[in-house]
Amino acid sequence: MVSAEEEVSAKALAARVRRPRNRIRDTGADLVFTIVNTTLLIVVFLLVLYPLVWVVSASFSDPIAVGSGRVVLLPVDFTVKAYKTIFQYSRVWSGYMNSIFYAVVGTLVNVGMTILAAYPLSRRDLYGKNFIMGLFVFSMMFSGGLIPFFLIVNKLGMYDTRWAIIIPQALSIWNMLIAITFFRTSFPPELLEAAQLDGCNDIQYLTKIVLPLSGPIIAVLALFYAVGHWNQYFTALIFLASKDLFPLQLVLRDILIANTIDLNLLEDAKTMAAKAGMRDLLKFALIVVSSVPVLLIYPFVQKYFVKGLMIGSVKG
Amino acid sequence: MQSSYMQGQANNQSADSARESVLRTHWRRFRRSWQLYLLLLLPLLWLFVFQYWPMYGAQIAFRNFLPGDKISGADWVGLANFQRFFQSAMFVRLMSNTLYLSIYSLVVGFPIPIIFALSLNQLRNGYFKQSVQLVSYAPYFISTVVLVGMLLQFLNLRTGPINLALMALGQEPVHFMGTASMFPSVYVWSGVWQFTGFNTVIYLAALSTIDPALHEAAVVDGANRLQRIWHIDLRGILPTAVTLLILNMGQIVNIGFEKIYLMQNPLNTSVSEVISTYVYKVGLIGGMTNYSYASAIGLFNSLIGLAMLVAANQLAKRLTGSSLW
Numbered sequence: 269m270v271s272a273e274e275e276v277s278a279k280a281l282a283a284r285v286r287r288p289r290n291r292i293r294d295t296g297a298d299l300v301f302t303i304v305n306t307t308l309l310i311v312v313f314l315l316v317l318y319p320l321v322w323v324v325s326a327s328f329s330d331p332i333a334v335g336s337g338r339v340v341l342l343p344v345d346f347t348v349k350a351y352k353t354i355f356q357y358s359r360v361w362s363g364y365m366n367s368i369f370y371a372v373v374g375t376l377v378n379v380g381m382t383i384l385a386a387y388p389l390s391r392r393d394l395y396g397k398n399f400i401m402g403l404f405v406f407s408m409m410f411s412g413g414l415i416p417f418f419l420i421v422n423k424l425g426m427y428d429t430r431w432a433i434i435i436p437q438a439l440s441i442w443n444m445l446i447a448i449t450f451f452r453t454s455f456p457p458e459l460l461e462a463a464q465l466d467g468c469n470d471i472q473y474l475t476k477i478v479l480p481l482s483g484p485i486i487a488v489l490a491l492f493y494a495v496g497h498w499n500q501y502f503t504a505l506i507f508l509a510s511k512d513l514f515p516l517q518l519v520l521r522d523i524l525i526a527n528t529i530d531l532n533l534l535e536d537a538k539t540m541a542a543k544a545g546m547r548d549l550l551k552f553a554l555i556v557v558s559s560v561p562v563l564l565i566y567p568f569v570q571k572y573f574v575k576g577l578m579i580g581s582v583k584g
Numbered sequence: 585m586q587s588s589y590m591q592g593q594a595n596n597q598s599a600d601s602a603r604e605s606v607l608r609t610h611w612r613r614f615r616r617s618w619q620l621y622l623l624l625l626l627p628l629l630w631l632f633v634f635q636y637w638p639m640y641g642a643q644i645a646f647r648n649f650l651p652g653d654k655i656s657g658a659d660w661v662g663l664a665n666f667q668r669f670f671q672s673a674m675f676v677r678l679m680s681n682t683l684y685l686s687i688y689s690l691v692v693g694f695p696i697p698i699i700f701a702l703s704l705n706q707l708r709n710g711y712f713k714q715s716v717q718l719v720s721y722a723p724y725f726i727s728t729v730v731l732v733g734m735l736l737q738f739l740n741l742r743t744g745p746i747n748l749a750l751m752a753l754g755q756e757p758v759h760f761m762g763t764a765s766m767f768p769s770v771y772v773w774s775g776v777w778q779f780t781g782f783n784t785v786i787y788l789a790a791l792s793t794i795d796p797a798l799h800e801a802a803v804v805d806g807a808n809r810l811q812r813i814w815h816i817d818l819r820g821i822l823p824t825a826v827t828l829l830i831l832n833m834g835q836i837v838n839i840g841f842e843k844i845y846l847m848q849n850p851l852n853t854s855v856s857e858v859i860s861t862y863v864y865k866v867g868l869i870g871g872m873t874n875y876s877y878a879s880a881i882g883l884f885n886s887l888i889g890l891a892m893l894v895a896a897n898q899l900a901k902r903l904t905g906s907s908l909w
Contacts, residue, residue, distance in 0.1 A: 297808045305703050306712075312700070313716050316723065316777065319738055322745055326737070337748045385627035388620035395610075395617040400624070403631060409834070410890045412638030413882030414860075415867045415875050419644075419655075420637050436634050439627055470619035499727030502842050506868060517729045524733030525846055551737060555730050562725045567718060574785050 327351075327552035331545030334552070350553035353546070360554070362512055363519035370515055371497040374434050378493040379486060381439045382447050387474055389444075390451035391460075408441050418506060432507035433515070440496075443489055450485040451478065488572050495562055516558055524551050645880035651873075658876075665880035674862065678881075682858040685844070686836040688772050694832060697780050698825060701787035702813050720781025732846040735774055736761060767852045771844065786828070787821050794820040830900045834893025837885055859885045 321341065326334050330345035338344050354360050388394050389401055411417075417436070426432040455478060463473050501517035508514060522528050527547075614621075640655070645665055647658040669675055700720075707713040726734070738744050739760035747757035760766050794816060802812050841860040848856045859881060867878025 297810070301809045302706070305706055309703060309707070309712075309716055313719055316781065317719050318745075319734060319777070320722065323734055323737070335743055337743050340745065340748075381627055381630065384623050388617075388624045391617075391620060393617070394620050395613045400628070403636075407631065407635035409893055410639070411635070411886055412640070412642040413645075413879055413886055414863055415879040415882055416638035416641030416644065416655075417634070418868060419875065420633070420641060424633075435630075438630050438634075444627075470617075471623070474623070495725060499725075499729075500842075501727070501729055506864075517727055520727075520729045520733065521846065524729065525736065548737070548743075551733060555733055555737075559726055559730055563722060566722065566725050570718065570721065573721075574789075 323552055323555050327549065327556045329549075331542070331549040334549060335545045350546075350549040351557070354550055354553050354557065359511065359514070359519050359522075360516070360557075363514055363516035366512075366514060367498060367516040369430070370433050371494050373430075374437065374497045375490050375493045377434055377438050378440070378443075379489050382444050382489055383474075383479070383482075383486075385439060386444045386447035387451055387478060390448045390455075391470075392457065404441050404444065414506075421507060427507055428509045428513070430513060433503055437503060440493070443492055447485055447489060450482070454481065484572070484575065487569075488575060491569050491572055498562055520554060520558055523554060642879060642883050642886075644876050645883045647876055649876045649879075651875070661876075665877050666884060668877065669881055669884065674857075677854070678857060678859050678862055681855055682837055682839055684855075685768055685771060685858060686839045688768050689775060689839075690832055690836065692772050693776055693779065693783075694829060696776055697783035698787055698818075698821070700780055701784040701791060701821070702817055704784065705788060705791045705817065706809065706813070717781070720784070722781070723778040724782035726778065728842045728846060731774065731778060732843065735770065735847070739770065761847070761849065762851045764852045764855045767847070767855050771847060771856075775843075786824060790821040790824040791817060826900055830893075830896045833896035834889065836892055837888045 322339070325341065325343045326339050327350055328343035328346055328348065329339045330347055333339055333344035385404075389397060389404075391397070394400075421427065421432055421436050426435065459477070460473060463477060468476070499517065501515065501521060504513075504515050504518045505521075508518070644655060644658065646660060646662060648661050649655070649658040704713065704716060707716075723731075739746055741747055741757055741759050741762075746760070750757055758766065760770055798816050799812055802816060807815070837859065839858055839860065841864065844856055844858055845861050845864070848861065863878045863882045863885070866874055866881065
């Protein structure tokens with residue numbers, strides 16, 4: 269398989285070679301097309317960007333300015349009051365810590381399980397491979413449903429424990445398929461034969477040869493899983509009852525959507541109206557604070573995400 | 585090992601020993617993979633406990649299961665739970681809401697990433713293309729809770745920019761989140777905002793595999809850009825598009841729980857109640873949880889989903905020759 273960068277750079281090269289010809293031909297209908305196309309893309313770009321910018325600006329604005337609709341693009345009456353206040357709210361802190369815990373431990377378990385499942389299944393000589401593959405793939409297409417799943421997790425004594433967030437989600441079969449494709453395309457059978465001639469067994473081959481060369485796929489898997497853990501609330505919603513175990517998303521749901529926040533926390537604000545305004549401001553700040561960890565790493569890992577999707581698409 | 589195998593070969597006139605040698609061959613092949621099976625042990629255990637055990641547990645849909653019962657110990661009631669669901673007033677409402685939201689999502693959400701990818705592919709590689717991609721992927725990383733929180737603020741009746749703009753134009757503000765008829769559009773178009781960029785990645789990958797020689801030949805033959813997009817680019821990504829369409833059609837009844845549940849409020853449940861949210865409400869919250877009834881609805885949903893996937897796959901195989909299996 270040609271790697272993504274090579275493909276892109278080959279394309280760039282081809283574009284550079286072709287460019288003079290394009291310049292001459294881009295007349296008439298093509299010129300109109302290029303102008304219309306570029307304009308539309310600029311509009312799309314702004315449509316996607318605007319809500320993000322607006323939320324950030326509102327979080328740095330004075331509540332009165334937000335409440336009277338004066339925040340259009342940039343912050344009005346700049347203030348960081350909202351950010352100071354949210355970190356006095358202990359549930360936000362505990363939610364943050366819990367989310368970090370679930371993301372880190374969950375991702376470690378996920379990546380380990382994915383490799384344990386994907387490597388053997390990537391081996392063409394695995395006895396009964398098609399049958400086991402079938403078992404995995406079928407469970408993607410058909411499920412017993414939420415209620416039996418819930419009852420079984422309960423029966424295992426995981427209800428309202430941290431295990432309920434980690435163990436039932438230990439493996440994503442979709443990610444396993446991506447990893448299988450990676451192992452198949454990256455490690456030719458000849459390499460295995462050569463290692464076996466030297467007396468290497470399967471486990472040694474995995475730990476000494478495959479894993480050290482699997483950095484890219486491990487990075488992709490870890491990113492997919494970590495973002496998934498950070499953003500998900502459904503498992504926590506059905507399995508957790510104690511508020512001190514809640515991940516950030518569940519805390520956010522209470523504040524952003526169910527609109528429950530203790531107004532007494534907002535001592536600075538004097539009147540009820542000011543408190544209500546402050547409450548809305550807190551929501552903006554919370555949206556920003558909870559999305560920052562993911563959005564901050566995202567530009568740096570974007571190419572891994574794209575790569576991971578492309579590995580997956582070879583199979584599809 | 586080797587000698588016993590030879591012996592087995594020599595005695596294969598007798599049927600018994602032939603069967604034995606077949607078994608032995610299987611056993612030998614299994615033993616050769618034992619380390620791989622050791623690795624697979626935990627994933628297989630997980631698969632059986634968290635995927636196949638619930639399938640076995642789904643039989644409570646045919647029983648009258650009460651909390652504290654054993655799965656296979658409750659009274660068998662046959663299809664009574666299913667009949668009750670089909671005859672209830674909720675059945676038609678849930679099915680039509682589920683199908684309406686999925687089909688609306690599919691009709692809008694399927695072509696837009698294709699158009700966006702074709703359009704993006706026309707740009708030369710450079711800062712503009714990179715910025716458009718960077719920004720358009722970003723919403724994918726926002727969580728569902730935050731997305732719905734943003735919707736509530738952004739579409740706010742008094743302070744949201746959309747209503748401010750409407751009022752500035754002299755229009756009446758719209759209570760987007762509180763109007764039942766607006767719910768499907770808010771649901772679908774916020775999904776477009778969130779996922780379009782990310783869904784183009786796979787098409788851009790497919791576009792990058794198209795042989796540039798095809799474009800060069802078309803240019804020589806005098807094809808303009810639109811013609812090249814239509815005849816070369818679109819044809820080139822057709823197999824990818826068909827595969828994704830099948831996957832999406834198979835998912836049509838499995839519309840996601842998370843976003844709909846968060847967007848629900850008493851004003852819009854008439855259009856926002858779908859199968860997955862109803863299963864959750866009947867089975868897991870409220871004082872009168874009814875495990876068997878909720879399981880029956882869930883199982884019905886899973887079966888329809890499986891049937892849709894198989895049907896979509898057969899259709900694609902017949903029409904285009906490309907399919908999932």
